[in-house]
Amino acid sequence: MKELPKISEAEWEVMKILWSRSPQTANEVIEALEGQMDWKPKTVRTLISRLLQKNAIAFQETGRTYLYYPLVSQDDYVQTETQSFLKRLYGGAVKPLLVHFLREQKLSSDEISELKRILDEKTEEGPDRDRRKDR
Amino acid sequence: MKELPKISEAEWEVMKILWSRSPQTANEVIEALEGQMDWKPKTVRTLISRLLQKNAIAFQETGRTYLYYPLVSQDDYVQTETQSFLKRLYGGAVKPLLVHFLREQKLSSDEISELKRILDEKTEEGPDRDRRKDR
């Protein structure tokens, strides 16, 4: 039940960098974002500061510079965000979203096969398992 | 390629009311939200005004009051929002999200069956169809 700090869209970009590798200095983060985000270095530093305030990241001091690293896991985030997104747009129901995606999106045969496999697994040992051998 | 106006979270609640039935007067919308959102009537009116400015809704004048109705479809919205959400959190890849959901969420046996059926359909006539009878 950890309280995940709210991370804005711009801040998210910084987090992705730190999730992909850490710890990193501000300059490394700035460099990593270069060309992809078109932000001034100061802008990135502001985002880093805000993430610090929010306790989304922390740092180890090494001499005059800091080495930043995430305090929250990307997985936790994706999980939480997905949950609220789902609630907002689909009223919390997973199935409509899945149906939507399965229908609309282009999936390769391989992907379809994999999804089927996963569904099969769930049929085997899901929590909603009906104890009969259905099918 | 229509430019969908950005709708905030609070505004979304108003939109849902109007999508569910329209046209409606401000008071009807206010009433519909009552008990569920705990907003002062003025707050709802503000949201309505902002949606007007954004051209997300419009109205027909009838005497002294207005009858509001949506200018954008919920489907378009869900579609667009889902797309950007997907991009933000899953790097645009649908499969990871689907896998995530299929794994984490509790789906009933019935739902699982339905999803399988949909996948089967896709196997039959998908655009990526590999012409072999993959078993």
Place this chain on the structure above:
DNA sequence: TTTATTAGACTACACGCGTAATCCAAAAAT
């Protein structure tokens, strides 16, 4: 050693959003 650079801290500022309150003209009530 004096000067220039740089990292991080602090400050800035406009816009969107949540959350209303005030103002005004018209309609309804008295």
Place this chain on the structure above:
DNA sequence: ATTTTTGGATTACGCGTGTAGTCTAATAAA
């Protein structure tokens, strides 16, 4: 006819966010 109510328009205000710039102390360069 005068007063009250009410719908819509306008205004308010603090917080988060995007997007930086300035200030300061310390380090690096000259």
